[in-house]
Amino acid sequence: MRRDVDQPGPPMPPAAIRTTCPYCGVGCGVLATPDGRGGAAIAGDPSHPANLGRLCSKGAALGETLGLGSRVLHPLRRTASGSYERIGWEAALDAVADGLKSVIATHGPDAVAFYLSGQLLTEDYYLANKLMKGFIGSPHVDTNSRLCMASTVAGQRRVFGSDTVPGSYEDLDSADLIVLVGSNAAWCHPVLFRRMQQNRAQRGARIVVIDPRATATSEDVDQVLRLAPGSDTLLFAGLLVHLADRGLTDADYLARHVEGYEAALTNAREIAPSLEAVARGTGLDATEIAAFYALWSETPAVVTAWSQGVNQSAQGTDKVAAILHCHLATGRIGKPGCGPFSLTGQPNAMGGREVGGLANMLAAHMGYAPTEIDRVQRFWKAPRMAQSEGLKAVAMMEAVEAGRIRALWVMATNPAVSLPRADRVRAALGSLDLFVVSENVLSNDTLAARPHLILPAAAWGEKDGTVTNSERRISRQRAFLSLPSEVKPDWWIIAQVAQRLGFADAFAHAGPAAIYAEHAALSAFENEGRRDFDIGAHAGLTKHAYDALQPVQWPAPAARPLGTPRLFAEGGFFTANGRARMVPLAAPALASAASEALPxxxxxxxxxxxxxxxxxxxxxxxxxxxxxxxxxxxxxxxxxxxxxxxxxxxxxxxxxxxxxxxxxxxxxxxxxxxxxxxxxxxxxxxxxxxxxxxxxxxxxxxxxxxxxxxxxxxxxxTYAAQGFVLSRDAFLLPEGSWWSRLAVEGGEARLFATDAGPAEWMAAVRARFEEADLTELVDMAGGAYRCAVIRDGRLLAALFLAPFGGLPLWDSVKRAFADPAALPDNRLALLAGRSLDGASDPGPTVCACFGVGLAAIRAAFAGGAASPDEIGRQLKAGTNCGSCLPEIRRIGAQARATVAA
CATH class of the missing domain: 2.40.40.20 (Barwin-like endoglucanases)
Known part of the structure; x- marks a missing residue:
């Protein structure tokens, strides 16, 4: 995609740059080849161990998201009238620093907070955490990762003594049983799910899905347990009891490496006294629970992986602990093909955890124990170190609403959409004395809350630094595009504000390489193997070595620079006595409807x-x-x-x-x-x-x-009518309409439902396109209206309105709109919804990686294709990330059922 403004300086060379995908926590390697015009061709990096060349539909489409049309490119300041004016960086940075100084002077440092994001690079995260917790002196730094994986962090710290994922993606290749709990991996981590399915096809591994709903992940597996919402702890407490009662625990591992087993088992018996009690609480049949328990206990190489269905819960920490208990009790941890595994949601959620991006942690996986506070303070030479845990995301926004937090700096996230009670969050943001947003988009819901300052931050492709994926693998995210206009990296913005606050010596880093080296040095500082996070081998990296850094799994202490694939097979937990701690869990509070009014x-x-x-x-x-x-x-x-x-x-x-x-x-x-x-x-x-x-x-x-x-x-x-409009730029709909906006080739589309009739739509179109050539089909009595707007021989807009339920498919119109060479001489054919080029209607897209529509897949099955593999050979559909394979299987099943009927 061509960028919309000129780039400063010479273009980067058209050679592939190794970088890392900015989406989920799989951390796929990407080859980005700049086109010299601000765009790039994107491919998977076959040398990266996370994905071995595969990309999902989102990663494969990264090249389509590089345009500057939606970017904020200059610092902006809100004026007294509420509009925004462009200002220079000096004025913007001075305004942020002066605003922070004013709030601190009046209300104290605890009135200041940062809300960060798993989209930040580790180096950005590190400086933000250092500035707030070590130099401003406020503990109130939290992150949108709180919404993603905080329960895994808390569960692992309770049981392991550290926030450590024990295993490696290679375990998904060698496991004989993979249990997915609360994870729609086929959609949310498709590259990893493809590895699991390959293991199943090639080695005979079995896959069990545990989830209240039947998702795409559950469509081609060995067992599906559709348990009641919130009952995960009950199911795994029952598994622990099953293992103990049948003598299937690893007594030697428990004796040498675990404490609290007997108390945890007693607690599990209270939660799950019998198989029948587990069946009642989970809503599952006792025979299917027994089959799962037998399969888990009789298969030595077991990976139990989970995601948001476990984490995003009022008892998420206990759910995580219940899973960890079963692996500890059997010694199935840290060995090839077995262990508990958290599938992280964001590309650098783990990197944020490493540097103390969570309000209850300090940098380098340290907490708020007095010795740890002292250690970090001495390393940073920090003048006013935070002394206690800060406010977590939801509580932070409640403090904003209550006026206890007066200044908030949001970086690379959109809390006015993503946080619970988002309307209250959006309203609260407007009450701040100082509200700063570092962003790379010009408009989103958080910006609609009217920050005092908007700072243009670098986007993916322009950023330079590191990220850490779900298997503890640190990878470089390298820039392959120049910074456009006045855009700056987040680390630079933070450092410049810190210098204006009087902390120049501590924030004088020459670039991300220097920040990373400091981060690595802190991880090794007074560590001596007592803390899990240690990348001391990187503390002395030169910029050249940093630029060439290969993906590596931490810990990577000075004596082990190539990293560590697995931990805990021989104990070595990061507790005071080196033993894991099995802990009593709360009785599950099964989710239920609150009342007849909210059923x-x-x-x-x-x-x-x-x-x-x-x-x-x-x-x-x-x-x-x-x-x-x-x-x-x-x-x-x-x-x-x-x-x-x-x-x-x-x-x-x-x-x-x-x-x-x-x-x-x-x-x-x-x-x-x-x-x-x-x-x-x-x-x-x-x-x-x-x-x-x-x-x-x-x-x-x-x-x-x-x-x-x-x-x-x-x-x-109910709505009286429905329709769609395609236009080269924004088209406002009549008041009260329901609409959804999406990108299409050549412009944007809005799919809508409305009570407005043809007359209102006709008036809106004619007012909007006064100078254009307009062709209309109008049926006032029937409630239908269609139009094509032509300017300079090109289709400028098309609008279709019909009574509800009577709208034709829009694919042919969308195709004509996307083709600049399709001069719409046959306007009546266009308004009839017919193809202008004779091509058949592709139907809804099934495979986003290769743009294969429903019609082509149905035709291939009708023509004799017997399996998704044959569809892949004919159409390529399903051969990349595989996330569309469940849908292709359903289409095939429907085709066979039609033939049989």
Missing amino acids: LLLNTGRLRDHWHTLTRTGLSPRLSAHCAEPSVQIHPEDARRYGLTEAGFARIANDHGSVVLKVALDPGMTRGSLFAPIHWSAETASHARIGAAVQAMCDPWSGQPEMKATPSSIEQV
Whole structure:
């Protein structure tokens, strides 16, 4: 994609640059080849051990997200009138520093907070943490990783004494049993799931999925346990009892490396006194539980992996501990093909954990014990070291709302969308004395809260530093594009503010290499093997060596520079006595509807081809083609109960807020539950900010909010008509319309539902395109209106309106809009929804990696293709990341059923 402004300086050479994907915690290696015009060709790096050349649909589409049309390129300051003015960096940095000084002088350092992101590089994260906790003296630094993996951090620290993932991705290749708990890995970690499926196909490994809903991950596995929401602890407590009662624990490992086993087992018996009690609490059949327990206990090489279904829970820390207990009790940890494994959500969530990005941690995996505070203070030569844990994300925003926090600096995240009770968060942000946002996009919901200063930060492709993935592997994220206009790296912005606050000597780093070297030196400082995080081998890296750094798994102490694939096979836990601690767990508080008024549980999560709040993936037409509209998934029986129909609309509401989403019937949903995506914001949809309808109940250990089970109601919403509009730039819809905005080739599209009739739409179009050539088809009585707007022989816009349920597919119109050479002489054919080039309608996109539509896959099955492998050979669909394979299997099954009928 060509960038929209000139680049300063000479273009970078058109050679492949090894870097790392900016999406999930898999940490895939990427080869980026600049095109000399501000864009780049993207491919997977076959030499990177995380992905071995594979990329998912999102990673493969990274080249489509590099344009500057949505970027903030200059420092901006809010004026007294509420508008924004462009200012220089000197003025912007002085304003941030002066604002912080003023708040600190009036309210003290505890009135200042930073809210960070797993999108930051480790070097950025390190400096932000150092500035706030060591020099400003406030502990209030937290991160959106609090919403992602904080329960895993808390669980691992309770049991292991450290935030240590014991295993390696290679264990997914050699395991004989892989258990996925609360993880839709086929969509959320597709490159890893492809490795698991290859192990299953080539070695016969078995896969078990534990999840309240039937997801794409559960469609081609060996066992699916659809347990009741919140009952994970009960299931794994029962497994521990099963192992103990049958003499299947590893007595030697327990005796040498674990403490608290007997108390934890007694506690597990109280939680899960019998198989029948586990069945009642989980809602599972006793025979399927027994089969799972037998499979787990009889398979020596077991990996139990989990993600947000475990973490995003008011009892997430206990769920993690319950899983760890089973692995410790059997010694199945730190050995090839076995161990507990947290699948991290963000590209650098673990890097943030390493540098103290969480409010309850200091840098280098140290906590707030007096000796650790003293150690970090001496290393940094810090003048006013924070003395206690800070406020975690939800509590931080409550403190903003209450006025206890007066200054907030948000970096690389969008809390006005992603945090629970998002409406309250957005309102609270507007009350700050100083509100600063470092961003690379010009507009999002957090910026709509009107920060005093907007600082243009470097984006992926321009950033230079390191990230750490889910297997503790540190990789370089290298710049392959020049910094556009006045954009600066986050580390530079932080250092410049620190210097203006009077801390120049401590923030005089020449670049990310120097920051990383300091970070590495702190990890080794007074460590001597007592702390898990030690990358002392990198403390003396020169800039040249840093630039050439190869992916490595920590710990990488001075004596072990090539890193450490696995830990804990022979004990060596990071507790005072070197033993893991099995801990009693709270009785599971099973999620349930609050009342007759709120009878359903709202679960939230990710879709296959999108990421966070769409500020990056939303720029790619390819990624928007699979799921174009925000929808709520509901079981067909529940839909009938509440009067909902497929492709209709429903309002989900509770005490926190409401959303209106399209209805998608899904028999894989558990009765009494709903699922809605997290991605849409006020920028990209009219009524779909799901964070506004999520409760803020948090895990007492981790502070991670429960985002999987908010009691809610649902009711039908009706509209008289529906339609779509494609335009080269923004097109405003009549007031009251429901809409979803998405990228298409050549411009943008809005899919809408409305009560406005043809006359209102005709008036809106004619007012918007006064000077253009307009062709219209109007049926006032029938409630239909279609138009094509032509300017200089090019299709400028097209709009279709029809009574609800009568809208034609839009793929042919979208294809004509995307083709600049398709001069629409045959306008009536266009308005009829027919192809202008004779090509068949591709239908909805199934494979986003290769742009393969439903029609082609159906035709291939009808033509004799018998399997997804044959579809791959014919069309390439499903041969890259494989995340579309479950859908291809369903299409094949439907084709076979049609033939049989």
